[in-house]
Amino acid sequence: MINYKEHLLSNGLRVLANEDECSAMAAVNLLYQVGSRDESSERTGFAHLFEHLIFRGTKSVPDFDGPVQEVCGENNAFTTADYTNFYITTPKDNFETALWLEADRMMGLDITPEKLSLEKSVVIEEFNQRFLNRPYGEQWHTLRSMVYTRHPYRWPVIGITPDHIRDASLEDVKDFYERFYNPSNAILSVSAALPAERIFEAAERYFGSLPAGRANTHSQESIIEPAITSPRRHTIESNVPADQITIAFLMEPRGERGYYLCDLLTDLLAGGESARIYQHLVRQRQIFSAANAYITGESGQGMLILTGQITPGTSVEEAEEALYGELELLVKEPVGDYELRKVQNKFEANITFGELNVMNKAMNLGYYSMLGDMSLLNGEIELYRSITAEEIADYIRRNLNRNQSATLIYRSKR
Amino acid sequence: MKRPEIHPISLPRVPHYEVTKAANGTPLYTLHNSTQGVVRVSFVFRAGTSYQTVPFSASTVVNTLSEGTQNLSGEQIAEGLDFVGSYYDANIDRDWSVVTFCSLGKFIDPTLDIAEEVILRPSFPEREIASYCAKRKEQLHIQRSKPEQLSRELFGKSLFGENHPYGITSSEEAYDDLTPELLREFYQAHYNAANAFAVISGDFGPEVEERVKAILAALPEGKEASREIPPLESVPFAKESLEGAVQSSVKIGIPLFSRTHPDFIPLQVLATAMGGYFGSRLMQNLREEHGYTYGAYAAMINLDQSGYFVMSAEVAAEHTDEAIAEFFNELERIASKPIGEEELEIVRKIIVGDVMRIFDGPFGAADVTIENIQNGERNNYTEHFMERVRTITPAELLAVAERHLQKNRCTVTIIGA
Numbered sequence: 001m002i003n004y005k006e007h008l009l010s011n012g013l014r015v016l017a018n019e020d021e022c023s024a025m026a027a028v029n030l031l032y033q034v035g036s037r038d039e040s041s042e043r044t045g046f047a048h049l050f051e052h053l054i055f056r057g058t059k060s061v062p063d064f065d066g067p068v069q070e071v072c073g074e075n076n077a078f079t080t081a082d083y084t085n086f087y088i089t090t091p092k093d094n095f096e097t098a099l100w101l102e103a104d105r106m107m108g109l110d111i112t113p114e115k116l117s118l119e120k121s122v123v124i125e126e127f128n129q130r131f132l133n134r135p136y137g138e139q140w141h142t143l144r145s146m147v148y149t150r151h152p153y154r155w156p157v158i159g160i161t162p163d164h165i166r167d168a169s170l171e172d173v174k175d176f177y178e179r180f181y182n183p184s185n186a187i188l189s190v191s192a193a194l195p196a197e198r199i200f201e202a203a204e205r206y207f208g209s210l211p212a213g214r215a216n217t218h219s220q221e222s223i224i225e226p227a228i229t230s231p232r233r234h235t236i237e238s239n240v241p242a243d244q245i246t247i248a249f250l251m252e253p254r255g256e257r258g259y260y261l262c263d264l265l266t267d268l269l270a271g272g273e274s275a276r277i278y279q280h281l282v283r284q285r286q287i288f289s290a291a292n293a294y295i296t297g298e299s300g301q302g303m304l305i306l307t308g309q310i311t312p313g314t315s316v317e318e319a320e321e322a323l324y325g326e327l328e329l330l331v332k333e334p335v336g337d338y339e340l341r342k343v344q345n346k347f348e349a350n351i352t353f354g355e356l357n358v359m360n361k362a363m364n365l366g367y368y369s370m371l372g373d374m375s376l377l378n379g380e381i382e383l384y385r386s387i388t389a390e391e392i393a394d395y396i397r398r399n400l401n402r403n404q405s406a407t408l409i410y411r412s413k414r
Numbered sequence: 415m416k417r418p419e420i421h422p423i424s425l426p427r428v429p430h431y432e433v434t435k436a437a438n439g440t441p442l443y444t445l446h447n448s449t450q451g452v453v454r455v456s457f458v459f460r461a462g463t464s465y466q467t468v469p470f471s472a473s474t475v476v477n478t479l480s481e482g483t484q485n486l487s488g489e490q491i492a493e494g495l496d497f498v499g500s501y502y503d504a505n506i507d508r509d510w511s512v513v514t515f516c517s518l519g520k521f522i523d524p525t526l527d528i529a530e531e532v533i534l535r536p537s538f539p540e541r542e543i544a545s546y547c548a549k550r551k552e553q554l555h556i557q558r559s560k561p562e563q564l565s566r567e568l569f570g571k572s573l574f575g576e577n578h579p580y581g582i583t584s585s586e587e588a589y590d591d592l593t594p595e596l597l598r599e600f601y602q603a604h605y606n607a608a609n610a611f612a613v614i615s616g617d618f619g620p621e622v623e624e625r626v627k628a629i630l631a632a633l634p635e636g637k638e639a640s641r642e643i644p645p646l647e648s649v650p651f652a653k654e655s656l657e658g659a660v661q662s663s664v665k666i667g668i669p670l671f672s673r674t675h676p677d678f679i680p681l682q683v684l685a686t687a688m689g690g691y692f693g694s695r696l697m698q699n700l701r702e703e704h705g706y707t708y709g710a711y712a713a714m715i716n717l718d719q720s721g722y723f724v725m726s727a728e729v730a731a732e733h734t735d736e737a738i739a740e741f742f743n744e745l746e747r748i749a750s751k752p753i754g755e756e757e758l759e760i761v762r763k764i765i766v767g768d769v770m771r772i773f774d775g776p777f778g779a780a781d782v783t784i785e786n787i788q789n790g791e792r793n794n795y796t797e798h799f800m801e802r803v804r805t806i807t808p809a810e811l812l813a814v815a816e817r818h819l820q821k822n823r824c825t826v827t828i829i830g831a
Binding site: 021022023024025063065066067069070071072073074089090091093094096097099100103104118119120121122123125126128129132133134135206209239240241242271272273274275278279282283286289290309311312338341342345346347348349350352353355356357358359 | 415417418420421423424426449450451452480488489492493495496497498499500501502516517518521542545548549552553555556558559560561657658659660661691692693701702703705706707708728729730760763764766767768770771773774775776777830
C-alpha cells in the first residue's frame with residue numbers, strides 16, 4: 001500500500017509525493033511519456049539514444065553526475081516502449097539537488113556534434129553487447145516483427161539496427177527534445193520521509209517557471225494492431241547451444257480485463273517453482289531444461305509469451321504440443337480455488353516486497369500516474385482477486401490458440 | 415536556477431544485531447525493523463564450492479535441499495512456499511552457501527515449517543537429483559555459449575590456476591557422476607552446527623526467534639570444515655576465440671588477499687576510483703572518451719582465503735588492443751600519481767552513498783551482518799570501514815597502489831575477437 005498526495009503545477013507537471021516513514025534516503029523519479037513507440041520507423045532506437053544524451057550536460061551544469069555524487073546520490077535511467085524514466089536517490093535532506101538537476105536538464109540541454117557522435121558509439125556497443133554478441137540475441141527483433149505489422153511495438157527499444165543509431169542527426173535530437181521533454185509531458189514523483197507540502201513547494205520552486213510545452217498523446221495511439229488470424233512461424237537455424245521455442249500472442253492493453261487475465265494466467269503456468277510449466281514440463285516430463293510464461297507488460301497491446309529451451313532428444317514438435325497441452329488443460333479442467341488463491345497470494349506478497357524501498361515506491365507512483373488511473377496503484381490486487389477459473393478458460397479458448405500465435409523456433413546446428 | 419545548498423551528510427547508522435546461541439552453540443543474529451510487515455530468515459553454511467572434492471557437489475547440495483525431504487516432496491515444498499507467496503533462495507559462492515526464506519509476517523509460521531524440513535531433513539531423492547543434474551548440465555552448456563560465462567571461467571582459472579579450488583572449472587559431463595550418496599556426504603560434513611549461523615531480520619517476535627533457534631539446535635554438531643588452499647598458479651595472459659564475436663570480453667586481475675589484510679579497504683577505495691561509479695576513471699576513459707564500451711568496471715573482491723583486484727569491460731572487437739592499453743594506462747596512473755583531494759572526496763561520497771542505499775529497506779542490514787560474520791567481524795566493522803574511508807589520504811592510497819597495483823602482476827584474459 002503506497003500512500004500519496006498529488007499536486008499539479010500550472011505548466012502541467014504532475015507531482016506525486018509519498019511520505020515514507022523511516023528511510024534516510026529520498027528517491028526522485030521523473031517519467032517522460034515518450035518511448036520507442038513514438039519513433040519513426042526510419043529512426044528506431046532514438047528514444048533510448050536520447051535517454052543517454054540527456055546525461056551529457058547543459059550549459060549551466062556541464063557535468064550532470066558531479067552534483068549527484070557530491071550529495072552521495074546515485075542516478076540512472078531506462079527506456080521502454082511507452083516511457084522514459086529517470087531516477088535519483090540521495091540522502092533525504094539533499095533531495096532538492098535532484099529536483100534542481102532534473103529541472104535544469106528539462107530546459108538547457110547542450111548537445112554538440114562531438115557528444116552525439118560519442119554517445120552513438122556507446123549505444124552501438126550496448127546494442128552489440130546485449131543483442132548481437134550472444135546466442136538468441138536477435139530473438140526479440142524477429143519475434144516483434146512477426147507479431148506486429150503496424151504498431152511501433154514491432155521494434156525493440158534498442159532499435160531495429162545499429163544503422164538507425166548511426167544515422168541520428170543533431171536536428172533529430174533537437175526536435176525530440178522540444179517535442180517530448182517538457183513539464184506537460186512529465187511526471188515527477190518523490191518518496192522520502194518528508195512532508196508532502198515540502199516536496200510540492202520545492203517542485204514549484206524548481207519546475208514552476210518552465211514553459212509548459214505539450215503532452216504527448218502518442219500519435220500512434222490510434223494504431224490498433226490487427227489480430228493474428230493464422231499461424232505465423234519462423235525458424236532460425238543457427239549456432240545456438242539448444243533448440244528453443246517461443247510462442248507469442250497479442251494481448252489487450254493494460255487496464256483492460258484481458259491484461260490481468262493474461263498476467264494471472266502466466267503466473268499459473270510459470271509463477272514460481274510450484275507452477276504448472278515448471279512442475280509438468282521441466283521437472284516431470286523433462287521436455288525443457290528451462291521454460292517460462294510471462295507478459296511483456298507494455299501499456300498498449302503487449303504480448304503473452306510461452307517459451308522454453310528444449311532438452312536434447314526432445315523434438316520441437318513435442319515441445320510445442322506440450323506448451324499447448326498446458327493451455328488446453330486449463331480449459332478442460334478449470335483451475336481450482338486453491339491454485340487460484342495461490343497466485344493471488346503471490347501477487348499480494350510481490351506487491352509488498354516491491355514496496356520496501358523509496359526508489360520502488362517513487363517509480364510505482366510515476367508509472368501508475370502515467371497509466372492515468374491512480375486507483376490501480378493500490379487496487380490491482382482486487383482485480384486479480386476477482387478473476388475466476390471460468391474466465392481464464394474462456395479467455396484461452398477465445399484467444400490463445402495456434403491461429404492467433406506467432407512462433408519463433410531456434411534449431412541448433414550442434 | 416540557483417543550485418541548492420548541500421546539507422551535511424551524516425554517516426549511516428549501522429544497525430547492531432543481538433546474538434543468542436542455540437542449545438548446540440549455533441549462533442543466531444537478530445535485527446529488528448518493525449515497519450514493513452515482512453520477515454527474512456537466512457541460514458548460512460561454510461559450504462561453498464571451494465570445499466567440494468567432487469565437481470558441482472556443493473552447488474547441487476544447496477540447490478536440491480528443497481527437492482524433497484523426509485516428510486515433504488519437492489512439489490509440496492514448492493507448493494507450500496508459493497501458496498503463501500514466500501520467497502525462497504539458495505545461493506552459493508566459493509566459500510559459503512546461504513539459504514533464505516522471506517515471507518509476509520502473517521505467513522512466517524508455514525514458511526518456517528518448510529524451512530525446518532529443508533534445512534534439517536533433505537533426502538536428495540534419486541529421481542529429482544537425476545532430473546536436476548540433467549537440467550543443469552544442459553543449462554551450463556547453454557551458459558557456456560555466452561561470452562560473460564566463458565570470460566568468468568577463463569579468468570578464474572587463469573588467475574588462480576586450473577586446479578585451484580577458487581579457479582577450477584569442470585566439464586558439463588561431471589554432472590553425470592553425481593549421486594545422492596555423494597550429496598548426502600557433503601551435506602553431513604557441512605550443514606551442521608560447527609559450520610552454520612542464522613540471521614533473522616524484519617518484523618518478528620520472540621516466537622519466531624525461538625523457532626529458528628530450535629531448527630539450529632537440531633543441527634548435528636559436526637566439525638569445522640577445512641580445505642587445502644594450494645599456492646596460486648596464475649598465468650599472465652589467456653585468450654579464447656569465440657566465432658563471430660563482435661565484442662571482446664576483457665578481464666584484468668591481480669591476485670591479492672582477503673578483507674582481513676590492512677590494505678584491503680584502501681584497495682576498495684582505489685577500485686571505486688578506478689571503476690566503481692559512472693564518473694570513475696575507467697568509465698570516463700573507455701566509455702566517455704573513447705566509446706569502446708557500454709561499461710567498464712573495477713572492484714576489489716574478497717574471498718575467505720584470498721582476494722583480488724579486477725577490472726573488466728565488454729569492448730568493441732576492433733578496439734580490443736587499444737582498450738587493454740587504456741586499462742593499463744589507468745592502472746599506471748593510479749599507481750604513480752596521488753589521487754586529487756577533490757576526486758577522493760567524490761569517491762568517499764560514492765562509498766557512503768552505496769552503504770546508505772544498502773541500509774534502505776528492511777533486509778540490507780541482514781546482508782551486511784552476514785558478510786561481517788563470515789569474515790569473523792561484528793557490525794562495528796562497517797563503522798570502522800566508513801571511518802577508514804573518511805580519513806584515508808591520497809598519500810596512503812598511492813603507497814598502497816604502488817605496492818599492489820603493478821602491471822607485471824596482472825592476469826589478462828580475453829574472450830572474443
